[in-house]
Amino acid sequence: MKLRTFLMLLAASGMVFVLSLLYTPNRGTLNQRIFITRDMSLPVWATFMLVGLICMAVPVIFGLLRDVKHLMDSVMRRRALRTQKEIEVRYVLGIEAILNGREERALEHFNAILGKDPFHFEALVKAGDVHRDLGRIPEAIELHRRARQARENDLRPLFALVEDYERAGDTALARETLTQIIERKPKRALTAYRGLRSLLVREQQWEAAEEIQRKIEELLGEGIGKEDRRFSLGIPYQLACRYATEERAKDALAILRKQVREHPEFVPAAWKLGKLLVAAGEADEAVQIWRKGFEATSSPMFLTTLEDHFLQMEEPERAIEILKQLIWKAKRDVVPRFFLGKLYYRLEMLDEALDVFRSLRSKVSYAPTIPFYIARILERRGDPLQAAREYSLLLSQMDPLRLEFRCASCSTRYSAWRDFCETCGEWNTIQLDLKEQLTLEEMGINPAPMYENLHSGETA
Numbered sequence: 001m002k003l004r005t006f007l008m009l010l011a012a013s014g015m016v017f018v019l020s021l022l023y024t025p026n027r028g029t030l031n032q033r034i035f036i037t038r039d040m041s042l043p044v045w046a047t048f049m050l051v052g053l054i055c056m057a058v059p060v061i062f063g064l065l066r067d068v069k070h071l072m073d074s075v076m077r078r079r080a081l082r083t084q085k086e087i088e089v090r091y092v093l094g095i096e097a098i099l100n101g102r103e104e105r106a107l108e109h110f111n112a113i114l115g116k117d118p119f120h121f122e123a124l125v126k127a128g129d130v131h132r133d134l135g136r137i138p139e140a141i142e143l144h145r146r147a148r149q150a151r152e153n154d155l156r157p158l159f160a161l162v163e164d165y166e167r168a169g170d171t172a173l174a175r176e177t178l179t180q181i182i183e184r185k186p187k188r189a190l191t192a193y194r195g196l197r198s199l200l201v202r203e204q205q206w207e208a209a210e211e212i213q214r215k216i217e218e219l220l221g222e223g224i225g226k227e228d229r230r231f232s233l234g235i236p237y238q239l240a241c242r243y244a245t246e247e248r249a250k251d252a253l254a255i256l257r258k259q260v261r262e263h264p265e266f267v268p269a270a271w272k273l274g275k276l277l278v279a280a281g282e283a284d285e286a287v288q289i290w291r292k293g294f295e296a297t298s299s300p301m302f303l304t305t306l307e308d309h310f311l312q313m314e315e316p317e318r319a320i321e322i323l324k325q326l327i328w329k330a331k332r333d334v335v336p337r338f339f340l341g342k343l344y345y346r347l348e349m350l351d352e353a354l355d356v357f358r359s360l361r362s363k364v365s366y367a368p369t370i371p372f373y374i375a376r377i378l379e380r381r382g383d384p385l386q387a388a389r390e391y392s393l394l395l396s397q398m399d400p401l402r403l404e405f406r407c408a409s410c411s412t413r414y415s416a417w418r419d420f421c422e423t424c425g426e427w428n429t430i431q432l433d434l435k436e437q438l439t440l441e442e443m444g445i446n447p448a449p450m451y452e453n454l455h456s457g458e459t460a
Contacts, residue, residue, distance in 0.1 A: 119150040137168045206239040234427040264296040267428045268419035300432040301417045303339040350377045406433040
């Protein structure tokens with residue numbers, strides 16, 4: 001009981017005591033009646049007693065109400081603590097269920113949490129993520145929108161909504177959401193910029209993607225890494241390719257010339273530049289571009305392009321001459337020798353082809369393509385016994401004549417060279433795979449993606 005209540009009770013008790021002492025000498029006065037209403041009256045002494053009782057009752061009542069309030073608050077706090085503890089346990093169980101691959105069980109826990117607290121932020125986010133993983137995109141969007149309302153300043157629901165919209169195929173809403181993130185924190189929205197760049201690349205909006213790439217590079221400065229650096233050449237290259245299809249050859253050539261000059265290790269730019277130069281009637285310059293491209297990168301794509309170009313121009317002797325020059329210059333000449341032998345074979349120069357392929361046997365440990373060509377040449381020359389011996393080396397091989405290309409980054413295989421790997425999203429990583437036990441370095445091919453190592457100036 002508080003001091004104030006005690007004093008009030010003490011004062012009321014004192015007043016009653018005083019009235020009892022004054023009653024006998026003042027009986028006549030105290031027995032007089034006081035009219036409260038027209039029909040209701042009380043003696044003076046009763047009136048004083050009533051007032052005293054009321055004065056005593058007021059602090060008692062208020063004290064009781066205060067105690068009841070404290071009791072209720074205590075009960076509510078204990079109940080809230082129990083609820084919070086249960087929610088925490090449920091949340092941990094939900095996370096464990098996700099890690100164990102039991103998504104439906106995780107949803108049961110998250111739904112139980114939301115049943116007790118409909119605006120529990122973490123449960124809303126995680127439940128939405130689980131629904132998205134299960135392919136229930138509308139439910140995921142609804143939960144992530146509720147999470148956004150629960151914490152308007154938290155960016156996690158916005159990033160989650162971006163993933164939801166992408167899964168739903170609504171790239172417009174995904175871009176709008178990423179733009180909202182960037183507008184909120186333009187200097188710290190690196191992840192949003194990267195997501196927006198990926199969307200623009202998928203939609204082949206190269207000008208917009210190039211602008212976003214510049215902003216990313218400004219944010220990162222000199223700390224730009226491989227994941228971001230690969231776009232600094234790939235996006236302009238794709239823009240040049242689009243210009244070429246739109247008959248904007250001048251713009252395309254300007255971009256590609258700059259890339260070849262500043263990044264000679266970037267195979268797609270040199271290859272595409274040569275193609276555009278041939279189309280523009282500058283075949284001699286195109287040949288020089290392809291030759292320098294091979295000398296800088298050892299990419300066999302340049303050899304294939306040179307071979308096809310001269311055969312189309314009906315100038316096979318020039319192709320032979322250039323291949324011989326490249327063999328003479330190369331420190332590791334396996335690849336140009338192989339292409340020279342293949343060209344001889346195509347031209348029915350069987351003796352020359354046989355000499356080249358036999359010379360390659362001492363340079364590689366295992367290459368099924370080489371004995372196949374040797375067997376075919378021997379067969380055409382009328383030596384079936386020797387041809388059969390060569391064919392016996394190929395019994396366990398599949399498609400020995402078919403050349404395969406492999407991505408140096410993710411090992412995806414292709415039947416023809418490409419400038420871009422659709423699996424890992426890397427440019428300039430598709431390389432010839434002769435299916436032999438010889439490292440790419442030994443063959444004179446640079447296995448690294450274009451974005452890691454700049455041209456050192458050493459020709460292969």
